[in-house]
Amino acid sequence: MEYNTAFSLNMLEYDLVTVDKSTIFRTLTLFEQQKLIHKIEDGSGSTKYALCVEGCNCEAIDQHFHFHCTNCKETFCLTELNIPNIQLPSKFEMKQANVVLKGVCANCNL
Template sequence: MKNEIDKKLTDKNIKPTAMRELVLQVLSEQKTATSLPELERKFEKADKATLYRTLKTFEENKLIHSIDDGTGSVKYALCQDACECHPEDLHVHFLCTRCKKTYCLNDITVPTINLPKNFSLESVNMVVKGACSNCKS
């Protein structure tokens, strides 16, 4: 597993460090997007600034993406392996209004946005809200 984690880091030009390996390990095990406060609880002994810098490094190198799901806390999720975070790579996110978990719906792409002339698209944040399968049953 450590070799897989290190490979993911080096493939994105990120130098493997103990903290980066641990954070990537935790993010890899998540089924939903994770907020910084949630990660801080998992790494109680870690320096918060180091944890934040790790997430920023991951995001800048397109290993993770951030999600503003309207809850007031930015969440983070792993990118797909081939993702470059270009508009064509963007996908829909689902926020369960009951359990407050945010899911990446990787198979549902964000619809094409036809902007006016001389406008350029950099990113789109599409969040669908409702009840997840766990809360619905």
């Protein structure tokens, strides 16, 4: 199978019927350490993952936006949108960002 949007442990467990949850979890953890995938907390209750793309730079400050569709529950990586420069209060140092925009995606917004 193939995912165009972010996927969760749960979704993998459902699709990979013969593989144990713990195995998938450990594999995801490994992939994340190797920076093949990155975590997204989209507020859906379960952590999602997305494949890192060329120049994904997911550990750096200019991490991209994510869009969570409240209708179909899919989470999209908006890789073309970078997080703009933000003027933080004094002495606050940003290392990472988790940006999830919520609304209705193009597929559901007919």
